[in-house]
Amino acid sequence: xxxxxxxxxxxxxxxxxxxxxxxxxxxxxxxxxxxxxxxxxxxxxxxxxxxxxxxxxxxxxxxxxxxxxxxxxxxxxxxxxxxxxxxxxxxxxxxxxxxxxxxxxxxxxxxxxxxxxxxxxxxxxxxxxxxxxxxxxxxxxxxxxxxxxxxxxxxxxxxxxxxxxxxxxxxxxxxxxxxxxxxxxxxxxxxxxxxxxxxxxxxxxxxxxxxxxxxxxxxxxxxxxxxxxxxxxxxxxxxxxxxxxxxxxxxxxxxxxxxxxxxxxxxxxxxxxxxxxxxxxxxxxxxxxxxxxxxxxxxxxxxxxxxxxxxxxxxxxxxxxxxxxxxxxxxxxxxxxxxxxxxxxxxxxxxxxxxxxxxxxxxxxxxxxxxxxxxxxxxxxxxxxxxxxxxxxxxxxxxxxxxxxxxxxxxxxxxxxxxxxxxxxxxxxxxxxxxxxxxxxxxxxxxxxxxxxxxxxxxxxxxxxxxxxxxxxxxxxxxxxxxxxxxxxxxxxxxxxxxxxxxxxxxxxxxxxxxxxxxxxxxxxxxxxxxxxxxxxxxxxxxxxxxxxxxxxxxxxxxxxxxxxx
Numbered sequence: 001x002x003x004x005x006x007x008x009x010x011x012x013x014x015x016x017x018x019x020x021x022x023x024x025x026x027x028x029x030x031x032x033x034x035x036x037x038x039x040x041x042x043x044x045x046x047x048x049x050x051x052x053x054x055x056x057x058x059x060x061x062x063x064x065x066x067x068x069x070x071x072x073x074x075x076x077x078x079x080x081x082x083x084x085x086x087x088x089x090x091x092x093x094x095x096x097x098x099x100x101x102x103x104x105x106x107x108x109x110x111x112x113x114x115x116x117x118x119x120x121x122x123x124x125x126x127x128x129x130x131x132x133x134x135x136x137x138x139x140x141x142x143x144x145x146x147x148x149x150x151x152x153x154x155x156x157x158x159x160x161x162x163x164x165x166x167x168x169x170x171x172x173x174x175x176x177x178x179x180x181x182x183x184x185x186x187x188x189x190x191x192x193x194x195x196x197x198x199x200x201x202x203x204x205x206x207x208x209x210x211x212x213x214x215x216x217x218x219x220x221x222x223x224x225x226x227x228x229x230x231x232x233x234x235x236x237x238x239x240x241x242x243x244x245x246x247x248x249x250x251x252x253x254x255x256x257x258x259x260x261x262x263x264x265x266x267x268x269x270x271x272x273x274x275x276x277x278x279x280x281x282x283x284x285x286x287x288x289x290x291x292x293x294x295x296x297x298x299x300x301x302x303x304x305x306x307x308x309x310x311x312x313x314x315x316x317x318x319x320x321x322x323x324x325x326x327x328x329x330x331x332x333x334x335x336x337x338x339x340x341x342x343x344x345x346x347x348x349x350x351x352x353x354x355x356x357x358x359x360x361x362x363x364x365x366x367x368x369x370x371x372x373x374x375x376x377x378x379x380x381x382x383x384x385x386x387x388x389x390x391x392x393x394x395x396x397x398x399x400x401x402x403x404x405x406x407x408x409x410x411x412x413x414x415x416x417x418x419x420x421x422x423x424x425x426x427x428x429x430x431x432x433x434x435x436x437x438x439x440x441x442x443x444x445x446x447x448x449x450x451x452x453x454x455x456x457x458x459x460x461x462x463x464x465x466x467x468x469x470x471x472x473x474x475x476x477x478x479x480x481x482x483x484x485x486x487x488x489x490x491x492x493x494x495x496x497x498x499x500x501x502x503x504x505x506x507x508x509x510x511x512x513x514x515x516x517x518x519x520x521x522x523x524x525x526x527x528x529x530x531x532x533x534x535x536x537x538x539x540x541x542x543x544x545x546x547x548x549x550x551x552x553x554x555x556x557x558x559x560x561x562x563x564x565x566x
Contacts, residue, residue, distance in 0.1 A: 006031060006054050008103040011076050013052060016119025025113070029105045034058075034096040041094040047083025049104040052076075056100025057554055059561075061093045072097060072561070074554040081124055084110050097557050143202035144173075145195050145224070146305050147251075149214040150233035157258055157281070158211070158233055164284040164295070165231075166209050168302035171290045171565045176208035188216060192223035199225075207305060226250040229305060229461070234261045234273065252461055254304055266393030271416050273393060274301055300339065303463075308562045309339035310464045311457035313518065314347030315511055316447035317470035319534045321346030323524040325361065326544025327468050328354055334552055336559055341399040342456035344446035347468070348401030348426035352419055355399035356390060383420035392416045400456045401426040402446035406435050411449040413456065451511035454518045463562050466555065467518035468544075470526060471511040520555055522547050 008014060008029050009022040017025075031054065034040055040051065040058055051058075053075050060071045060079060073079060083090045084107050113120050148165070150158040169175050176198055191210060198208050212220060214232060229252045236259060255273035257266070262275040276297045284295040292299035303309050312331075314324045324347060331338060338358075343351030353361045392399075392415060401414040403425040414422040425436040425443040435442035446453075457465045515521045524547035526540070533540075548555075 006101065006103075008052055008054075008105065011052055011054070011103075013076060013078055013123055014120065016123075017113060017117045021113050021117050021120070024109060025105065028109050029103050031101055031103050034100045034102060036096055036098045036100075038096045039094070040096060040102070041080065041090050041092065043091055043093055044089050047080060047086075047088065047090055048107055049080055050078055050084060050107075050110045051080045051094075052078045052103040052105065054101045054103055056102075057097040057557060058100060058102075059095050059097045059557075061095070072554060072558050074551070078127065081110075081127060085114075085124075085128075098553065143199050143204065143206045143208070144305070144307075145199070145228045146207060146209050147217060147220060147224075147228070147230045148209060148211050148233060149217045149230055150211070151214055151235055155235070157235065157278070160285050161233065161256075161258065161276070161281055162209060162211055164281055164298060165301060165305075167290050168284065168292070168295065168298045169207055169209070169305050171292070172302060172306035172308055173205050173207045173566065174203065176202070176206070188212075188219035192220055195223050224251050228252075229254070231256055231301065231305070233258060235259050236261060252459065254301070254460075256301060266391070268391050268393075268418070269416055270391075270393050272395050272398040276301075303339070303563070304461050306463075307461045308463045309460050310337055310466070310559060310562060311340045311342070311460055311462035312338055312351075312466040312468065313452050313454040313457055314341065314343035314351050315452035315467070315469045315471065315515070316345035316347055316445075316450075317526075318346055319536065320470040320524075320526050320540060321350060322537045322540035323470050323526065323544030323547070324350045324468055326541040326546070327522055327524070327548040328358065328361070328544075329541075330545050330548035330552065331555070332358060334556065336552075336555055337563075338397065340397055340457060340460040340462065342401070342453045343399070343426070344402045344450045344453050345427050347452070347470075348403075348414070348446055349423050351399045352395075352401055352422060353386065355395040355397050356387065356419065357396065380420065380424050383423040387419040387423065390419050392419065392422075394419075398460055400453070400459065402450050402453050402456070403428070403436070403443035404446060404448040406430070406442040406444050408441070409449070411446070412438070412441055412443055450514065452514040452518075454514055464520070464558050465518040466520045466522065467515040468522045468524070469511045469515040470524055470544075471508045520551060520558060522551055 008025050008031075009017070014022070014025065029052075034056070053073060055075055057072055057074045058079070060073060079092075079094060080090070082088075114124060115121075146169075148158070148162050152158065166175050191212065195208065195210060202208070210220075217230065228250070232253065232255045234255055234257045255271065257264075257273045257275050258281070259278060262277055266273060274297055280295050280297055284290075284298050287294065292302075300309075312328075314321070314327075317323075324343075328338070328350070338354075341351035341355055343349070350361070398415075401422050403412045403414060403422075404410075405412050412425075414425060421436065421438070424433070425438065426446045428434070428436055428444045430444050430448070433444075435444050437443075451471065452467050452469050454465055454467050515523075522544075524540075524543040526543060
């Protein structure tokens with residue numbers, strides 16, 4: 001796009017429309033400048049234009065007062081379509097999040113192009129489906145109950161922790177005080193009735209914190225609702241294996257290790273846990289006002305409870321996955337917090353290595369196994385070397401990788417055990433590396449079942465989900481690549497080329513579909529035929545940095561909205 005002569009037809013949303021339609025777009029639309037903070041649309045005004053953002057960003061709110069629920073739209077995105085299609089007044093409040101230049105397309109032009117241009121109509125349909133998804137899964141839809149389950153709910157440490165945590169959560173959501181909810185004053189039925197009464201009068205987004213003994217948590221199952229959470233407190237020598245919530249199927253679970261448990265290692269079969277030292281609990285409980293910088297772990301737990309965590313899903317793509325390193329380096333340099341990660345295949349490898357020690361991965365990309373990924377047993381030895389025997393309990397933050405069960409065809413989520421085993425399993429390319437036996441499953445490359453596992457970020461109650469899709473869009477490939485494919489297909493015995501290209505296209509389609517479920521998508525521009533060019537690591541990392549830098553303003557705005565106190 002030429003910044004000196006912006007054209008609405010250059011926006012990807014209008015790709016595929018006819019030359020005649022593009023000509024009409026250029027002649028009849030106008031480009032307006034909106035300063036940061038300027039109101040673009042208000043509820044109740046007639047729908048007269050389709051708005052297409054050329055530069056900058058806008059916040060879309062249900063009303064001027066509901067800023068916590070704002071949806072951020074950036075360059076290339078459009079809004080105002082619902083009022084035009086339904087012939088009703090505008091229902092949203094739209095404000096320029098920063099200085100912006102926006103195209104205004106008159107309703108009469110919109111109507112004609114919508115009726116006569118299939119590509120444009122398809123884009124509008126996809127947009128409506130995505131907007132419905134965002135409204136459906138927006139955070140804070142219902143009041144949330146958080147059960148703090150501890151070996152003893154009367155423990156002084158647990159009570160101080162509950163009080164400090166209530167203060168932390170209250171900076172993000174209205175909290176019903178933890179001390180008012182306990183099983184000690186009447187058992188599970190009394191506490192459950194108390195919770196039900198609270199829900200009946202609570203507002204959307206409110207949180208209550210209830211103390212209970214871990215051994216009795218299952219007695220409260222009937223009073224839990226989808227979206228509730230359990231925070232299991234582990235003290236001393238106790239382990240998180242004492243709690244089984246497999247039958248609940250509707251609550252999120254996190255573990256926090258305190259006291260001696262925070263200083264020790266977790267069992268190999270345990271999942272990742274927060275580690276909270278006594279000093280942070282004391283500082284947070286004594287402070288007159290809440291300061292998240294003085295209690296970073298408590299703040300992380302509070303944001304987990306309030307659905308304000310930030311997650312990133314790293315996609316499959318063989319050597320192209322080195323671009324993930326560039327993306328993470330850019331976010332790290334910009335001070336963007338990454339609370340959790342998920343990844344498939346090479347994306348799973350990088351997610352886990354980043355969670356082991358982000359600075360080491362960013363500063364020395366040579367720790368990645370590179371070509372040894374496809375050289376049999378060398379990958380296991382390499383994985384063992386770079387992980388140093390660490391397990392998921394040793395990670396600096398939660399991270400999940402995926403693999404495919406070759407027997408059942410189901411997706412396996414790798415979230416416990418030795419890290420090196422997960423590295424090998426998530427990238428075990430069928431026919432190149434042998435399947436990895438885990439229990440009764442035989443695990444192979446996660447890309448077979450998931451390319452960009454955005455959905456796994458929901459396990460960590462993410463309020464902002466970022467996807468990085470490194471699959472190359474076939475339509476954007478260099479013409480020389482297409483010419484080479486044509487020559488190959490014209491030769492006899494081209495079945496191998498056909499199969500390889502078919503699987504590649506299927507992967508591209510799947511990755512695009514999965515990425516759409518994220519709030520922000522980063523699409524590094526990959527060099528053609530870079531999938532197995534493990535020697536091109538520098539250029540691939542650079543591509544990731546460039547792509548992340550281009551959307552960094554949008555990410556900063558979204559993060560600010562997530563961590564902003566209420």
